[in-house]
Amino acid sequence: MTRQGVIAPVEMANTAPTNVLVVGVGGQGVIMISKAVARLCQENGLEVKQSEVHGMAKRGGSVFSHIRFGQEVKSPLIPQGEADILLAMEWAEGLRWLPYLNPERGIFIADTQRIVPPFSCRDRNRGAESGYINTSVQELVEKVPNAFAMDATSVATELGNARAANTVLLGALSTALEFSQEEWHRVIAEAVPPKTVGVNKEAFVKGRHWVESGETATDFSSDNVISLKEPRESRLEITQAWCKGCDICVKMCPERCLQLDQHQIVQLIDEKRCTGCRLCEWLCPDFAISVEAK
Template sequence: MLKPVDILMVGVGGQGTILASRILAVAAQEAGYDIKVSEIHGMAQRGGSVVTQVRLGEKVYAPLIPAGGADVLLAFEKLEGLRLLASLKPGGTIIINEQEIPPVPVLTGAAEYPQNILEYIRSKAPGMMSVDAHSIAKECGNAKAANVVLLGVIARSLPIGREIWEKALSRRVPSKLLEVNKAAFAAGYDYKQ
């Protein structure tokens, strides 16, 4: 079956990180995998960090990914990807959204948003894939579906059939937003860097 896969999903409040992890959980369960999910979100509705740990495999005993043990880091925002880069195991995969959402210290002028984040991350994780998920989602009809674009990108690397993903979308996404989210998922699934 599937060797355990540890996925760390990171972003800021309002990006749909938690919804994406819940869609992933539904798809993994539907595919017959054991799954554990742990969410950490403090001031999520105010643009604070959101971290979701997703572990799936034949049998998963604990919800937390060991330090430096993530197989995949799925970053919904560049600075959050940089902040949690040390959580990725050597040789792990990082998929990063090119979007910048300045944190409060940057907005107040107390700090500057770091420059050259993607270049730095690529120097540490040469296989990094960067995606302009915000623009892709906008082309699909709703910029807020960037989370589902990123989910589509990661879906290609997981042994879960595309029809199972679509069923999971139908179960977790409100019906009025389902078609745009299906389009966003397909765009991510077919994305080539």
């Protein structure tokens, strides 16, 4: 976790609308957070426009929500470089939306939790480098003037429900807007499932206190990033006498490392590409291939 002073509240008296961009990964509660913020602003007599993309994101996909409020809001979308607050529930998503943040006075609040999608590593070989962004918190803080990065997921997990991480971040966000804590509690209670009202309130307070208290904390560790250090060797054994050249293994191999030779017998053309997934072994009707994964 890292921080740069207490958040200075965004001035809402201006005629220009205040822009809050909430981003994250499907299932984290991006929409719930933005609904809570939008409702609170609306109840305070402000004009609110909120627009989101969630349908195609599925669980684990990218989700974002634009919230604009003020005396008069014309467009529901935040232009690039004009977001006053960028709230990211996932590290890479936050970095993805950085161009939308106001470069001078924009406030960046992010969870340091990393959710590494399976397709970030397209190389299926053991020991392959992950394609997940490797920008560290320190590097980000140097780039963004008002950056607040906290391990909200761990905070929420300690409270007993990892899914309350979004409310922890909402707590941090609440310090940037001029609404009272009671009002926030009320909208959260309305937005979350009845059984989780208690834990969400605690999470909100934790997030708010984290900003207000100014406690120091550590950078996120890379513990939760899957690393496949040791390359796995697999040995493919082909019983040529049993092979009938049906082509199933050749077509099914995801790495395309099998081939039929001139006698229509399967052969391994590139041992290094074989990842030992065993599809060829399982689908061989003639039991001619056996994979020994070490």
